[in-house]
Structures are given as structure tokens and as C-alpha cells.
Amino acid sequence: GAGVSQSPRYKVAKRGQDVALRCDPISGHVSLFWYQQALGQGPEFLTYFQNEAQLDKSGLPSDRFFAERPEGSVSTLKIQRTQQEDSAVYLCASSLGVSGRTGELFFGEGSRLTVL
Amino acid sequence: AQTVTQSQPEMSVQEAETVTLSCTYDTSESDYYLFWYKQPPSRQMILVIRQEAYKQQNATENRFSVNFQKAAKSFSLKISDSQLGDAAMYFCAYRSDFGGSRLTFGEGTQLTVNP
Numbered sequence: 145g146a147g148v149s150q151s152p153r154y155k156v157a158k159r160g161q162d163v164a165l166r167c168d169p170i171s172g173h174v175s176l177f178w179y180q181q182a183l184g185q186g187p188e189f190l191t192y193f194q195n196e197a198q199l200d201k202s203g204l205p206s207d208r209f210f211a212e213r214p215e216g217s218v219s220t221l222k223i224q225r226t227q228q229e230d231s232a233v234y235l236c237a238s239s240l241g242v243s244g245r246t247g248e249l250f251f252g253e254g255s256r257l258t259v260l
Numbered sequence: 261a262q263t264v265t266q267s268q269p270e271m272s273v274q275e276a277e278t279v280t281l282s283c284t285y286d287t288s289e290s291d292y293y294l295f296w297y298k299q300p301p302s303r304q305m306i307l308v309i310r311q312e313a314y315k316q317q318n319a320t321e322n323r324f325s326v327n328f329q330k331a332a333k334s335f336s337l338k339i340s341d342s343q344l345g346d347a348a349m350y351f352c353a354y355r356s357d358f359g360g361s362r363l364t365f366g367e368g369t370q371l372t373v374n375p
Contacts, residue, residue, distance in 0.1 A: 235303075253304045
């Protein structure tokens with residue numbers, strides 16, 4: 145497709161389960177970001193990839209969160225042993241370039257995770 | 261670290277009227293980019309308008325314009341001739357010029373458009 149695609153759109157998990165969220169960025173986009181958006185709040189940065197390299201993971205809230213982009217295109221965000229506080233919308237965004245100068249970010253529709 | 265503040269959690273406007281959404285930010289950088297994003301209930305963030313800090317001229321996109329005051333670190337969005345489809349959550353965001361820089365978002369303003 146022409147846009148950023150995320151799946152699943154909705155995920156309900158029992159506390160303690162592992163989940164995997166997928167992001168398919170726009171073809172050729174170098175930069176890929178993951179954000180976490182709690183209800184009624186602005187998105188918070190989680191991690192950044194430039195091609196396959198994870199250059200910034202300073203926003204990951206705990207070691208239960210792990211992200212990868214092994215071939216520089218599709219990315220997966222994995223959350224192990226989910227907790228209720230992990231309930232949020234997880235947004236993926238990609239951009240052609242690596243900086244504000246070149247990078248309009250294109251967002252996916254997000255994956256809404258609910259942990260019971 | 262940069263911070264972005266939106267002091268209006270909610271705003272409302274009558275259809276066809278004009279509304280201004282406020283945003284302030286804090287940074288020590290001289291080169292950066294500012295954005296307004298719209299997020300409808302579908303959750304997808306849509307870019308409304310973009311401003312380069314090195315440009316003095318305020319950006320305009322059809323009914324949307326900004327008032328960029330660099331010294332005051334203020335970046336407000338004006339929506340003219342408001343339409344029902346403008347109803348959404350609006351986020352102000354900041355991005356540095358260096359490689360790998362992230363977008364930093366404000367808390368958002370929920371805009372309601374009344375018919």
C-alpha cells in the first residue's frame with residue numbers, strides 16, 4: 145500500500161502475555177519511529193530506527209519492550225509479560241530522510257493494546 | 261530536552277468561524293521544525309502544517325495558518341472558515357534538525373466544531 149500499515153489494529157491481552165505489533169512503513173523510507181499514546185495524551189517516543197539500525201531506544205519504558213527492524217523495512221514491537229499500564233495505542237511513523245529538514249513523518253493508524 | 265506545551269485541553273468553534281489553538285515550546289536550538297498534526301477518531305496523525313524555524317514568514321495551507329513567534333517560542337494555529345470535518349484532536353510538535361531526531365508532541369487540544 146501507499147501508506148504506513150500497522151497490525152493488528154486492536155489487540156486484547158491478558159496480563160502476563162507477550163504481544164507483537166507490526167509496522168510496514170512506506171517503501172524506501174529510511175527512518176522509522178515507534179510512539180506510545182495513552183488515552184487523552186500526546187504520543188510519547190519509544191524508539192527510532194535508521195534502516196536496520198536501532199539508533200535510539202531511550203524511550204522504551206522497560207526491558208519488557210523490544211523492537212526490531214532486521215531488513216530495514218518492516219518493524220516489530222514486542223512487549224513481554226504485558227502489564228495493565230502497557231494499555232495504549234502504539235503508533236508507527238516513517239520518513240524518507242533522517243532529520244526534520246527532510247522528514248515529514250507519515251503515521252499509521254496505530255495498534256490499540258488493551259491489557260486485562 | 262525540548263518540551264512542547266498546549267494549554268488548551270479543549271476548544272470549540274462555530275462552523276464558518278475562526279479559531280486559534282495555542283502552543284509554546286522550549287528549546288536551546290536555533291534550527292528546528294514545528295508542526296501541527298490533526299488526529300481524528302480513526303487515530304491516524306495527519307500533517308496540517310509545517311514551519312521551518314529559519315523562515316520568518318508564517319506558513320499557510322489553505323484555511324490553516326500559523327503565527328510563529330521565535331523569540332517568544334510560540335507557535336499558534338489559526339483555522340479559518342471552520343468546517344465540521346475539522347473536529348479532531350490537534351497536536352503541536354517539535355523536531356530538531358539533526359539526524360535521527362524525534363518528534364516531541366504537546367498534550368493536544370480537542371477541537372469541537374458546532375453546526
